[in-house]
Amino acid sequence: MEIAHCSVAELSRALGGREVSAVELARAHLDRIEAHRGLNAFLDVRPEVTLAQAAAADLRLASNGGADATPLTGVPIAHKDIFVTKDFCSTAASKILRGYRSPFDATVVDNLKQAGMVTLGKLNCDEFAMGSSNENSAFGNVLNPWDVGAVPGGSSGGSAAAVAACLAPVATATDTGGSIREPAAFTGITGTKPTYGRPSRWGMIAFASSLDTAGLMARSAEDTALVFNQMLGFDPKDSTSVNRPREDYTRLLNLDIKGLKIGVPTHFFGNLLQPDVEAAVREALAEYQRLGAILVDISLPNAELGIPVYYVVAPAEASSNLSRFDGVRYGHRAQEYGDVADMIKKSRSEGFGAEPKRRILVGTYVLSHGYYDAYYIKAQKVRRIIADEFTRAFSRCDVIAGPVTMSVAFAFGEKAADPVAMYMADYYTVPGSLAGVPSMSIPCGFGAGPVNGKRPVGLQLIANYFDEARMLGVAHAYQRATDWHLRRPAGY
Ligand code: GLN
Numbered sequence: 091m092e093i094a095h096c097s098v099a100e101l102s103r104a105l106g107g108r109e110v111s112a113v114e115l116a117r118a119h120l121d122r123i124e125a126h127r128g129l130n131a132f133l134d135v136r137p138e139v140t141l142a143q144a145a146a147a148d149l150r151l152a153s154n155g156g157a158d159a160t161p162l163t164g165v166p167i168a169h170k171d172i173f174v175t176k177d178f179c180s181t182a183a184s185k186i187l188r189g190y191r192s193p194f195d196a197t198v199v200d201n202l203k204q205a206g207m208v209t210l211g212k213l214n215c216d217e218f219a220m221g222s223s224n225e226n227s228a229f230g231n232v233l234n235p236w237d238v239g240a241v242p243g244g245s246s247g248g249s250a251a252a253v254a255a256c257l258a259p260v261a262t263a264t265d266t267g268g269s270i271r272e273p274a275a276f277t278g279i280t281g282t283k284p285t286y287g288r289p290s291r292w293g294m295i296a297f298a299s300s301l302d303t304a305g306l307m308a309r310s311a312e313d314t315a316l317v318f319n320q321m322l323g324f325d326p327k328d329s330t331s332v333n334r335p336r337e338d339y340t341r342l343l344n345l346d347i348k349g350l351k352i353g354v355p356t357h358f359f360g361n362l363l364q365p366d367v368e369a370a371v372r373e374a375l376a377e378y379q380r381l382g383a384i385l386v387d388i389s390l391p392n393a394e395l396g397i398p399v400y401y402v403v404a405p406a407e408a409s410s411n412l413s414r415f416d417g418v419r420y421g422h423r424a425q426e427y428g429d430v431a432d433m434i435k436k437s438r439s440e441g442f443g444a445e446p447k448r449r450i451l452v453g454t455y456v457l458s459h460g461y462y463d464a465y466y467i468k469a470q471k472v473r474r475i476i477a478d479e480f481t482r483a484f485s486r487c488d489v490i491a492g493p494v495t496m497s498v499a500f501a502f503g504e505k506a507a508d509p510v511a512m513y514m515a516d517y518y519t520v521p522g523s524l525a526g527v528p529s530m531s532i533p534c535g536f537g538a539g540p541v542n543g544k545r546p547v548g549l550q551l552i553a554n555y556f557d558e559a560r561m562l563g564v565a566h567a568y569q570r571a572t573d574w575h576l577r578r579p580a581g582y
Contacts, residue, residue, distance in 0.1 A: 093118045094256040095578070098165055098313035101259060105151060105164040112151065112164030116144035116208050119166050123210065123257045126582070129233045131251040133171050134178040135211035140166075143208045150206055162320050163206025168258040170249050171212040172219050173199050173304070174293045178209070182295040183227040184217045186415050186422045186441025196293025197325045198262060198304045205320035210258050213248030217443045218412070219264055219297045221245045222272055222515035225506050226445045234277060235579040236545055240499035243273030243515075249307040250277040255582040260308045260317050264294060266301045267400050268494075268519030271531040274307055275548025276499035278533040280565065280575060281307050282314045285556050286526030287332040290325035298407035299330070301400075301523050310575050311532065311565035315339035318558065337559065345563030348382030352564075353487030355390050358518060364497040370535030370547040371493045374568065378491070381567055388483045388490065392476050396520035397513055399476070402456050402469035403524070409453025412446060448509065477525040480552075489564050490552040493518050498537035498545035518550060528558045532565045533574040546577075 093115060096104070104110045120137050147164035150156075174180040174192035181187040195203065203209070216226040224232040224247025232247040234240040235255040242251045246263035250273035253261050263270045265283035274281025282305050289304035296302060306321070308314045318339040325331040354375065359368060375385060417423035417437025424436035442450070456465035483490060496517060505512040522529040531548035538544070549568075553561035569575050 094122050094259075096259065097310055098162070098259050098308065098316050101165050102161045102316065106156065106159070106161070108151070112144040112147035112208055113141060115164060115166055116140050116210070119210055119258060126255055126257060129235060129251050129255060130230050131214055131232050131248040131255070131257060132168070132211045133181060133183065133214050133229055133248070136178060139177045140208060140210055147206045147208055160205040160320060161316060162202070165207055165260075166210050166258055167202055167207045167317070168210040168213050168249070168252055168261045169199055170215050170246055170261065170263050172215060172264050172295050173262060174295065175199055175209070175212065178212045180212070180295070182218045183215045183229055184441065184443065184446070185228040186438070188228075188422065190420060192293070194293065197290035197327060198321055199293065201321050201323065202317070207320070213246075213252055213261060215248050216245035216445070218295065218408070218446050219245040219266055219269055220408070220445045220449060222268065222512050223500070223505065224248070224273070225502065226443060228443055231502060234499050235582055236278060237499065239501055240545055241276065241502055243276035243499060245269040246273050246281070246307060250274055250279060250281070253277070253279050253307040253309060254579060256578065260306060260313055263305055263307045265303050265305055265523065266298050266404060267523045268516035270305045270307065271494050271519045271529060271548065271550060272515060274531040275494035276546065278546030278574070278577060278579070279307055280310055280314055280530065280532050281305065282530040282562070283528060284318065284322060284558050285528045287330050288556065288558070289322050290328045290331050292325055292327040296411040298404040299411065300407060301404060303523075310569055311530075311562045312340070312343060312569070315343060315559070315562045334556070339559050339562055342559040342563035343566045345560065345567065347378070347564060347567045350383045350489070350564065351487040352378055352383050352385050353388035353483050353490040354385050355393065355490060355492050356387050357389065357394070358492040362496050362517065363493055364537065366537030367493055367495065367497060367547050370537060371549055374534035374549045375491060377568060377571060381571060386487050388486055390476070390479045390483060390521060392472065392479060393521040395472050396476060396524055397517060399469045399472045399524060400516070400520045401452070401513055402465050403473060405449040405453035406457050406466055407453070408446070408449045409457065412442070412450055415441065473524045476521055480522070480525040480527055484554040489561055492550050494531040494548035494550040498547060522552050527555055528553050528561055530561060530565060532568060533577070535574060
Protein backbone atom coordinates (compact mmCIF):
# COMPACT_ATOMS: atom_id res chain seq x y z
CA MET A 91 0.00 0.00 0.00
CA GLU A 92 1.26 3.43 -0.88
CA ILE A 93 2.28 5.30 2.27
CA ALA A 94 0.30 8.42 1.26
CA HIS A 95 -2.89 6.37 1.39
CA CYS A 96 -2.41 5.58 5.08
CA SER A 97 -4.57 7.12 7.76
CA VAL A 98 -3.15 9.34 10.50
CA ALA A 99 -3.72 6.45 12.92
CA GLU A 100 -1.66 4.09 10.71
CA LEU A 101 1.09 6.66 10.19
CA SER A 102 1.26 7.29 13.92
CA ARG A 103 1.73 3.58 14.59
CA ALA A 104 4.31 3.20 11.81
CA LEU A 105 6.31 6.21 13.07
CA GLY A 106 6.13 5.00 16.67
CA GLY A 107 7.30 1.53 15.61
CA ARG A 108 10.09 3.13 13.54
CA GLU A 109 8.81 1.37 10.39
CA VAL A 110 8.93 4.64 8.53
CA SER A 111 10.74 7.89 9.22
CA ALA A 112 9.20 11.34 9.27
CA VAL A 113 11.62 12.37 6.51
CA GLU A 114 10.46 9.48 4.28
CA LEU A 115 6.87 10.45 4.90
CA ALA A 116 7.51 14.11 4.15
CA ARG A 117 9.35 13.19 0.92
CA ALA A 118 6.54 10.88 -0.21
CA HIS A 119 3.96 13.63 0.27
CA LEU A 120 6.11 16.36 -1.28
CA ASP A 121 6.56 14.14 -4.35
CA ARG A 122 2.80 13.72 -4.67
CA ILE A 123 2.23 17.46 -4.21
CA GLU A 124 4.69 18.07 -7.06
CA ALA A 125 3.13 15.37 -9.25
CA HIS A 126 -0.37 16.81 -8.79
CA ARG A 127 0.42 20.51 -9.03
CA GLY A 128 -2.32 20.75 -11.63
CA LEU A 129 -4.94 20.56 -8.87
CA ASN A 130 -3.64 23.98 -7.68
CA ALA A 131 -4.30 22.92 -4.09
CA PHE A 132 -1.09 24.42 -2.67
CA LEU A 133 -0.06 28.07 -2.67
CA ASP A 134 3.29 27.74 -0.92
CA VAL A 135 5.53 24.67 -0.66
CA ARG A 136 9.06 24.86 0.76
CA PRO A 137 10.63 21.39 0.81
CA GLU A 138 13.66 22.60 2.82
CA VAL A 139 11.38 23.82 5.65
CA THR A 140 9.29 20.64 5.59
CA LEU A 141 12.31 18.33 5.55
CA ALA A 142 13.97 20.22 8.42
CA GLN A 143 10.80 19.84 10.51
CA ALA A 144 10.69 16.14 9.58
CA ALA A 145 14.32 15.62 10.59
CA ALA A 146 13.58 17.26 13.94
CA ALA A 147 10.59 14.95 14.37
CA ASP A 148 12.77 11.92 13.67
CA LEU A 149 15.21 13.07 16.32
CA ARG A 150 12.37 13.44 18.82
CA LEU A 151 11.06 9.96 17.98
CA ALA A 152 14.55 8.48 18.40
CA SER A 153 15.72 10.23 21.53
CA ASN A 154 14.71 9.08 25.00
CA GLY A 155 13.02 6.01 23.52
CA GLY A 156 10.46 8.31 21.94
CA ALA A 157 9.26 9.46 25.37
CA ASP A 158 9.11 13.11 24.26
CA ALA A 159 7.11 12.35 21.14
CA THR A 160 3.33 12.64 20.80
CA PRO A 161 1.14 10.33 18.69
CA LEU A 162 1.39 12.94 15.92
CA THR A 163 5.15 13.51 15.91
CA GLY A 164 6.31 13.11 12.31
CA VAL A 165 2.81 13.02 10.80
CA PRO A 166 2.50 15.51 7.92
CA ILE A 167 -0.19 18.18 7.74
CA ALA A 168 -0.94 21.15 5.49
CA HIS A 169 -2.58 24.41 6.53
CA LYS A 170 -5.26 26.48 4.89
CA ASP A 171 -3.76 29.82 3.91
CA ILE A 172 -6.05 31.57 6.38
CA PHE A 173 -3.74 30.55 9.24
CA VAL A 174 -0.66 32.71 9.56
CA THR A 175 2.68 30.92 9.58
CA LYS A 176 6.23 32.07 10.19
CA ASP A 177 7.82 29.61 7.77
CA PHE A 178 5.48 30.04 4.78
CA CYS A 179 3.69 32.98 3.17
CA SER A 180 0.22 33.82 4.53
CA THR A 181 -2.06 35.36 1.92
CA ALA A 182 -5.71 34.37 2.56
CA ALA A 183 -5.58 33.75 -1.23
CA SER A 184 -5.74 37.52 -1.74
CA LYS A 185 -3.57 39.75 -3.90
CA ILE A 186 -3.59 42.24 -1.04
CA LEU A 187 -1.41 39.85 1.01
CA ARG A 188 0.71 38.37 -1.80
CA GLY A 189 4.09 37.39 -0.40
CA TYR A 190 3.19 38.37 3.17
CA ARG A 191 5.26 36.69 5.92
CA SER A 192 3.82 36.66 9.42
CA PRO A 193 6.16 37.17 12.37
CA PHE A 194 4.28 34.46 14.33
CA ASP A 195 2.36 31.21 13.92
CA ALA A 196 -1.38 30.93 14.50
CA THR A 197 -2.13 29.08 17.77
CA VAL A 198 -3.65 26.13 15.88
CA VAL A 199 -0.50 25.86 13.75
CA ASP A 200 1.69 26.25 16.80
CA ASN A 201 -0.17 23.58 18.79
CA LEU A 202 0.28 21.08 15.96
CA LYS A 203 3.92 22.09 15.48
CA GLN A 204 4.56 21.61 19.21
CA ALA A 205 3.07 18.13 18.86
CA GLY A 206 5.70 17.44 16.20
CA MET A 207 3.52 17.53 13.09
CA VAL A 208 5.39 18.35 9.90
CA THR A 209 4.06 21.18 7.73
CA LEU A 210 3.78 20.38 4.01
CA GLY A 211 2.78 23.89 2.97
CA LYS A 212 -0.12 26.30 2.63
CA LEU A 213 -3.39 25.52 0.92
CA ASN A 214 -5.38 27.50 -1.60
CA CYS A 215 -8.86 28.75 -0.63
CA ASP A 216 -11.40 31.39 -1.53
CA GLU A 217 -10.13 34.94 -0.92
CA PHE A 218 -10.50 35.65 2.82
CA ALA A 219 -12.54 32.41 3.01
CA MET A 220 -15.41 34.04 1.11
CA GLY A 221 -16.96 31.56 -1.26
CA SER A 222 -18.37 28.10 -1.80
CA SER A 223 -16.45 26.92 -4.86
CA ASN A 224 -12.87 28.15 -4.54
CA GLU A 225 -13.44 30.24 -7.66
CA ASN A 226 -12.73 33.39 -5.62
CA SER A 227 -9.03 32.71 -5.00
CA ALA A 228 -6.74 35.39 -6.44
CA PHE A 229 -4.39 32.51 -7.30
CA GLY A 230 -6.71 30.41 -9.44
CA ASN A 231 -9.29 27.68 -9.07
CA VAL A 232 -8.61 24.45 -7.19
CA LEU A 233 -9.73 21.36 -9.12
CA ASN A 234 -11.81 18.56 -7.65
CA PRO A 235 -9.78 15.33 -7.89
CA TRP A 236 -12.98 13.31 -8.46
CA ASP A 237 -13.87 15.29 -11.55
CA VAL A 238 -11.79 18.20 -12.79
CA GLY A 239 -14.89 19.77 -14.33
CA ALA A 240 -16.39 20.15 -10.86
CA VAL A 241 -15.58 22.68 -8.17
CA PRO A 242 -13.95 21.27 -5.01
CA GLY A 243 -16.25 23.43 -2.89
CA GLY A 244 -15.14 26.36 -0.81
CA SER A 245 -13.80 28.15 0.85
CA SER A 246 -11.48 25.34 2.04
CA GLY A 247 -11.16 23.89 -1.48
CA GLY A 248 -7.39 23.44 -1.31
CA SER A 249 -7.63 21.60 2.01
CA ALA A 250 -10.36 19.35 0.62
CA ALA A 251 -8.61 18.57 -2.67
CA ALA A 252 -5.28 17.90 -0.92
CA VAL A 253 -6.78 15.39 1.50
CA ALA A 254 -9.02 13.74 -1.13
CA ALA A 255 -6.04 13.34 -3.49
CA CYS A 256 -3.81 12.05 -0.66
CA LEU A 257 -1.38 14.97 -0.95
CA ALA A 258 -1.73 15.29 2.83
CA PRO A 259 -3.26 12.85 5.33
CA VAL A 260 -4.98 15.72 7.11
CA ALA A 261 -5.28 19.48 6.69
CA THR A 262 -6.50 22.43 8.69
CA ALA A 263 -9.45 24.39 7.36
CA THR A 264 -11.87 27.04 8.59
CA ASP A 265 -15.64 27.18 8.60
CA THR A 266 -17.59 30.42 8.91
CA GLY A 267 -20.80 29.32 7.21
CA GLY A 268 -19.95 25.92 5.75
CA SER A 269 -16.42 26.14 4.36
CA ILE A 270 -15.30 22.88 5.91
CA ARG A 271 -18.45 20.80 5.50
CA GLU A 272 -19.39 21.78 1.94
CA PRO A 273 -15.97 21.11 0.36
CA ALA A 274 -15.62 17.91 2.42
CA ALA A 275 -18.95 16.74 0.98
CA PHE A 276 -17.91 17.68 -2.57
CA THR A 277 -14.63 15.75 -2.32
CA GLY A 278 -15.73 12.69 -0.35
CA ILE A 279 -13.77 13.30 2.85
CA THR A 280 -14.47 13.89 6.55
CA GLY A 281 -14.63 17.60 7.42
CA THR A 282 -15.25 18.74 10.98
CA LYS A 283 -16.02 22.10 12.55
CA PRO A 284 -15.84 22.08 16.37
CA THR A 285 -17.95 24.25 18.67
CA TYR A 286 -17.31 27.97 18.13
CA GLY A 287 -14.78 29.08 20.75
CA ARG A 288 -13.16 25.66 21.19
CA PRO A 289 -10.33 26.18 18.67
CA SER A 290 -8.27 29.34 18.96
CA ARG A 291 -8.82 32.08 16.38
CA TRP A 292 -5.47 33.68 17.19
CA GLY A 293 -3.60 34.02 13.92
CA MET A 294 -6.55 33.04 11.77
CA ILE A 295 -6.98 35.87 9.26
CA ALA A 296 -10.37 37.23 10.37
CA PHE A 297 -13.43 37.13 8.14
CA ALA A 298 -16.49 37.11 10.45
CA SER A 299 -15.17 36.84 13.98
CA SER A 300 -18.37 35.65 15.67
CA LEU A 301 -18.56 32.70 13.23
CA ASP A 302 -14.97 31.82 12.18
CA THR A 303 -14.08 28.36 13.47
CA ALA A 304 -10.93 26.33 12.80
CA GLY A 305 -11.36 22.65 12.04
CA LEU A 306 -10.02 19.76 10.03
CA MET A 307 -10.23 17.98 6.72
CA ALA A 308 -9.34 14.32 7.23
CA ARG A 309 -10.12 10.95 5.77
CA SER A 310 -11.95 9.62 8.86
CA ALA A 311 -13.54 10.59 12.15
CA GLU A 312 -10.83 8.63 13.97
CA ASP A 313 -8.05 10.68 12.35
CA THR A 314 -9.94 13.86 13.18
CA ALA A 315 -10.17 12.90 16.86
CA LEU A 316 -6.44 12.16 17.02
CA VAL A 317 -5.52 15.55 15.58
CA PHE A 318 -8.15 17.48 17.60
CA ASN A 319 -6.46 16.13 20.74
CA GLN A 320 -3.39 18.22 19.96
CA MET A 321 -5.09 21.11 18.18
CA LEU A 322 -7.94 22.23 20.45
CA GLY A 323 -7.59 23.92 23.79
CA PHE A 324 -7.99 27.17 25.66
CA ASP A 325 -5.97 30.08 24.32
CA PRO A 326 -5.64 33.17 26.51
CA LYS A 327 -4.62 35.14 23.39
CA ASP A 328 -8.15 34.75 21.92
CA SER A 329 -10.87 36.53 23.91
CA THR A 330 -13.56 34.21 22.51
CA SER A 331 -11.62 31.04 23.36
CA VAL A 332 -13.58 29.01 25.90
CA ASN A 333 -11.70 28.15 29.05
CA ARG A 334 -12.32 24.42 29.32
CA PRO A 335 -9.80 21.72 30.05
CA ARG A 336 -8.34 19.79 27.13
CA GLU A 337 -10.17 16.57 26.41
CA ASP A 338 -9.59 13.25 24.70
CA TYR A 339 -11.65 13.32 21.51
CA THR A 340 -11.07 9.61 20.91
CA ARG A 341 -12.84 8.63 24.13
CA LEU A 342 -16.25 8.01 22.55
CA LEU A 343 -15.05 6.53 19.26
CA ASN A 344 -16.41 3.13 20.23
CA LEU A 345 -19.68 4.51 21.43
CA ASP A 346 -22.53 2.00 21.23
CA ILE A 347 -25.13 3.71 19.12
CA LYS A 348 -27.94 1.32 20.02
CA GLY A 349 -30.79 3.51 21.19
CA LEU A 350 -29.00 6.72 20.16
CA LYS A 351 -31.55 9.30 19.08
CA ILE A 352 -30.77 10.92 15.74
CA GLY A 353 -32.84 14.02 15.02
CA VAL A 354 -33.79 14.43 11.38
CA PRO A 355 -34.84 17.96 10.39
CA THR A 356 -37.70 16.94 8.11
CA HIS A 357 -37.88 20.14 6.12
CA PHE A 358 -34.22 19.74 5.06
CA PHE A 359 -35.68 17.15 2.69
CA GLY A 360 -37.77 19.68 0.79
CA ASN A 361 -37.79 20.33 -2.93
CA LEU A 362 -34.44 22.15 -2.89
CA LEU A 363 -32.68 18.84 -2.25
CA GLN A 364 -31.57 17.02 -5.40
CA PRO A 365 -32.90 13.43 -5.64
CA ASP A 366 -29.44 11.81 -5.93
CA VAL A 367 -28.25 13.55 -2.74
CA GLU A 368 -31.49 12.75 -0.95
CA ALA A 369 -31.22 9.05 -1.85
CA ALA A 370 -27.65 8.77 -0.48
CA VAL A 371 -28.52 10.67 2.71
CA ARG A 372 -31.65 8.58 3.33
CA GLU A 373 -29.64 5.39 2.82
CA ALA A 374 -27.11 6.63 5.41
CA LEU A 375 -29.92 7.26 7.88
CA ALA A 376 -31.23 3.74 7.19
CA GLU A 377 -27.73 2.38 7.93
CA TYR A 378 -27.84 4.14 11.31
CA GLN A 379 -31.20 2.50 11.98
CA ARG A 380 -29.70 -0.90 11.15
CA LEU A 381 -26.95 -0.10 13.66
CA GLY A 382 -29.63 0.43 16.31
CA ALA A 383 -30.12 4.19 16.30
CA ILE A 384 -33.61 5.67 16.50
CA LEU A 385 -34.61 8.40 14.07
CA VAL A 386 -36.77 11.19 15.47
CA ASP A 387 -38.31 13.96 13.41
CA ILE A 388 -37.25 17.38 14.62
CA SER A 389 -37.97 20.82 13.34
CA LEU A 390 -35.72 23.83 13.01
CA PRO A 391 -38.47 26.09 11.71
CA ASN A 392 -36.35 29.19 11.22
CA ALA A 393 -33.29 27.48 9.78
CA GLU A 394 -34.40 28.67 6.35
CA LEU A 395 -33.69 32.22 7.51
CA GLY A 396 -30.07 31.20 7.99
CA ILE A 397 -28.83 32.45 4.63
CA PRO A 398 -30.38 35.96 4.86
CA VAL A 399 -29.22 36.32 8.47
CA TYR A 400 -25.73 35.10 7.65
CA TYR A 401 -25.41 37.50 4.70
CA VAL A 402 -26.07 40.42 7.02
CA VAL A 403 -23.93 39.32 9.98
CA ALA A 404 -20.94 37.94 8.06
CA PRO A 405 -20.46 40.95 5.71
CA ALA A 406 -20.95 43.35 8.66
CA GLU A 407 -18.10 41.71 10.53
CA ALA A 408 -16.04 41.33 7.35
CA SER A 409 -16.32 45.03 6.52
CA SER A 410 -14.90 45.81 9.93
CA ASN A 411 -12.19 43.13 9.87
CA LEU A 412 -10.97 44.01 6.38
CA SER A 413 -10.47 47.67 7.31
CA ARG A 414 -7.02 46.73 8.60
CA PHE A 415 -5.83 46.21 5.02
CA ASP A 416 -5.09 49.79 4.19
CA GLY A 417 -1.71 49.70 2.48
CA VAL A 418 -0.12 51.30 5.56
CA ARG A 419 0.79 48.50 7.92
CA TYR A 420 1.17 45.49 5.68
CA GLY A 421 0.04 44.05 2.41
CA HIS A 422 -0.26 45.62 -1.00
CA ARG A 423 0.34 49.36 -1.42
CA ALA A 424 -0.52 51.14 -4.67
CA GLN A 425 2.51 52.38 -6.60
CA GLU A 426 1.09 55.75 -7.50
CA TYR A 427 -1.19 57.89 -5.38
CA GLY A 428 -1.90 61.44 -4.24
CA ASP A 429 -2.58 61.86 -0.53
CA VAL A 430 -3.05 59.21 2.18
CA ALA A 431 -6.76 58.78 1.51
CA ASP A 432 -6.01 58.20 -2.16
CA MET A 433 -3.26 55.71 -1.26
CA ILE A 434 -5.68 53.72 0.90
CA LYS A 435 -8.40 53.81 -1.75
CA LYS A 436 -6.10 52.67 -4.54
CA SER A 437 -4.37 50.01 -2.45
CA ARG A 438 -7.70 48.47 -1.45
CA SER A 439 -9.19 48.79 -4.94
CA GLU A 440 -6.22 47.02 -6.46
CA GLY A 441 -5.72 44.45 -3.70
CA PHE A 442 -9.20 43.09 -3.02
CA GLY A 443 -11.07 40.84 -5.43
CA ALA A 444 -14.74 41.21 -6.34
CA GLU A 445 -16.22 39.12 -3.50
CA PRO A 446 -14.49 40.88 -0.58
CA LYS A 447 -15.45 44.21 -2.19
CA ARG A 448 -19.08 43.09 -2.44
CA ARG A 449 -19.06 42.13 1.24
CA ILE A 450 -17.41 45.37 2.35
CA LEU A 451 -20.17 47.28 0.55
CA VAL A 452 -23.00 45.15 1.99
CA GLY A 453 -21.43 45.14 5.46
CA THR A 454 -20.91 48.89 5.54
CA TYR A 455 -24.50 49.39 4.40
CA VAL A 456 -26.12 47.17 7.06
CA LEU A 457 -24.05 48.82 9.78
CA SER A 458 -24.76 52.36 8.67
CA HIS A 459 -26.90 54.81 10.61
CA GLY A 460 -30.55 54.31 9.72
CA TYR A 461 -30.11 50.71 8.54
CA TYR A 462 -28.37 49.23 11.56
CA ASP A 463 -31.60 48.47 13.46
CA ALA A 464 -33.47 47.30 10.39
CA TYR A 465 -30.80 44.86 9.22
CA TYR A 466 -27.98 44.18 11.64
CA ILE A 467 -29.97 44.16 14.90
CA LYS A 468 -32.83 42.25 13.27
CA ALA A 469 -30.39 39.64 11.98
CA GLN A 470 -28.85 39.25 15.44
CA LYS A 471 -32.31 38.62 16.90
CA VAL A 472 -33.13 35.95 14.33
CA ARG A 473 -29.70 34.42 14.91
CA ARG A 474 -30.61 33.97 18.57
CA ILE A 475 -33.94 32.35 17.61
CA ILE A 476 -32.12 29.87 15.35
CA ALA A 477 -29.64 29.03 18.12
CA ASP A 478 -32.50 28.46 20.57
CA GLU A 479 -34.14 26.08 18.10
CA PHE A 480 -31.02 23.91 18.13
CA THR A 481 -31.01 23.86 21.93
CA ARG A 482 -34.67 22.78 21.92
CA ALA A 483 -33.97 20.12 19.30
CA PHE A 484 -31.17 18.65 21.42
CA SER A 485 -33.62 18.08 24.27
CA ARG A 486 -35.21 15.48 21.96
CA CYS A 487 -32.16 13.89 20.29
CA ASP A 488 -28.45 13.20 20.79
CA VAL A 489 -27.25 14.34 17.38
CA ILE A 490 -28.87 15.77 14.26
CA ALA A 491 -28.28 14.27 10.80
CA GLY A 492 -29.17 15.47 7.32
CA PRO A 493 -27.73 16.64 4.03
CA VAL A 494 -24.70 18.94 3.78
CA THR A 495 -25.49 20.32 0.36
CA MET A 496 -28.44 20.37 -2.03
CA SER A 497 -26.47 18.90 -4.91
CA VAL A 498 -23.19 17.19 -5.64
CA ALA A 499 -20.26 19.40 -6.69
CA PHE A 500 -21.39 21.79 -9.40
CA ALA A 501 -19.43 22.77 -12.51
CA PHE A 502 -16.97 25.67 -12.73
CA GLY A 503 -18.79 28.80 -13.78
CA GLU A 504 -22.22 27.36 -12.99
CA LYS A 505 -22.92 29.73 -10.11
CA ALA A 506 -20.05 32.21 -10.36
CA ALA A 507 -22.12 34.89 -12.07
CA ASP A 508 -24.97 34.68 -9.57
CA PRO A 509 -23.86 35.50 -6.01
CA VAL A 510 -27.21 34.50 -4.48
CA ALA A 511 -27.15 31.05 -6.14
CA MET A 512 -23.62 30.64 -4.77
CA TYR A 513 -24.70 31.76 -1.29
CA MET A 514 -27.45 29.13 -1.31
CA ALA A 515 -24.78 26.39 -1.46
CA ASP A 516 -24.52 26.79 2.33
CA TYR A 517 -28.25 26.48 2.98
CA TYR A 518 -27.86 23.42 5.23
CA THR A 519 -24.61 24.41 6.91
CA VAL A 520 -25.19 28.05 7.86
CA PRO A 521 -27.77 27.42 10.64
CA GLY A 522 -25.22 25.39 12.67
CA SER A 523 -22.65 28.15 12.15
CA LEU A 524 -25.02 30.84 13.40
CA ALA A 525 -25.75 28.71 16.48
CA GLY A 526 -22.05 27.84 16.96
CA VAL A 527 -22.65 24.11 17.41
CA PRO A 528 -20.14 21.48 16.24
CA SER A 529 -20.87 19.87 12.92
CA MET A 530 -19.24 17.61 10.35
CA SER A 531 -19.61 16.07 6.92
CA ILE A 532 -18.87 12.40 6.29
CA PRO A 533 -18.94 10.74 2.87
CA CYS A 534 -22.07 8.61 2.34
CA GLY A 535 -22.24 7.79 -1.35
CA PHE A 536 -22.19 9.24 -4.82
CA GLY A 537 -24.56 11.23 -6.95
CA ALA A 538 -24.72 11.75 -10.66
CA GLY A 539 -22.47 14.53 -11.86
CA PRO A 540 -23.10 16.24 -15.17
CA VAL A 541 -19.54 15.76 -16.46
CA ASN A 542 -17.94 12.44 -15.57
CA GLY A 543 -20.86 10.83 -13.84
CA LYS A 544 -19.96 10.34 -10.20
CA ARG A 545 -19.43 12.94 -7.53
CA PRO A 546 -19.41 12.37 -3.74
CA VAL A 547 -22.28 13.09 -1.35
CA GLY A 548 -21.86 14.09 2.30
CA LEU A 549 -23.96 13.37 5.38
CA GLN A 550 -24.04 16.18 7.91
CA LEU A 551 -23.90 15.43 11.63
CA ILE A 552 -24.58 18.24 14.10
CA ALA A 553 -24.08 17.90 17.86
CA ASN A 554 -24.83 19.98 20.91
CA TYR A 555 -22.26 22.49 22.20
CA PHE A 556 -18.95 20.84 23.17
CA ASP A 557 -20.27 17.39 22.27
CA GLU A 558 -17.65 16.85 19.55
CA ALA A 559 -16.46 13.56 21.03
CA ARG A 560 -19.94 12.02 20.75
CA MET A 561 -20.38 13.38 17.22
CA LEU A 562 -17.06 11.82 16.20
CA GLY A 563 -18.18 8.54 17.80
CA VAL A 564 -21.41 8.60 15.80
CA ALA A 565 -19.40 9.22 12.62
CA HIS A 566 -16.93 6.47 13.49
CA ALA A 567 -19.75 3.95 13.98
CA TYR A 568 -20.83 4.65 10.40
CA GLN A 569 -17.26 4.46 9.11
CA ARG A 570 -16.78 1.08 10.79
CA ALA A 571 -19.89 -0.23 9.05
CA THR A 572 -19.34 1.30 5.59
CA ASP A 573 -16.42 2.07 3.30
CA TRP A 574 -17.40 5.33 1.58
CA HIS A 575 -14.60 7.13 3.44
CA LEU A 576 -12.05 4.71 1.99
CA ARG A 577 -12.94 5.42 -1.66
CA ARG A 578 -10.34 7.41 -3.53
CA PRO A 579 -10.67 9.30 -6.79
CA ALA A 580 -9.19 7.40 -9.77
CA GLY A 581 -5.52 8.16 -10.34
CA TYR A 582 -4.77 9.18 -6.77
N1 GLN B 1 -19.73 30.25 1.54
C1 GLN B 1 -19.87 31.04 2.71
C2 GLN B 1 -19.36 32.43 2.46
O1 GLN B 1 -18.94 32.70 1.37
C3 GLN B 1 -19.13 30.41 3.86
C4 GLN B 1 -17.69 30.62 3.79
C5 GLN B 1 -16.96 30.08 4.98
O2 GLN B 1 -17.48 29.25 5.72
N2 GLN B 1 -15.75 30.56 5.18
O3 GLN B 1 -19.37 33.26 3.34
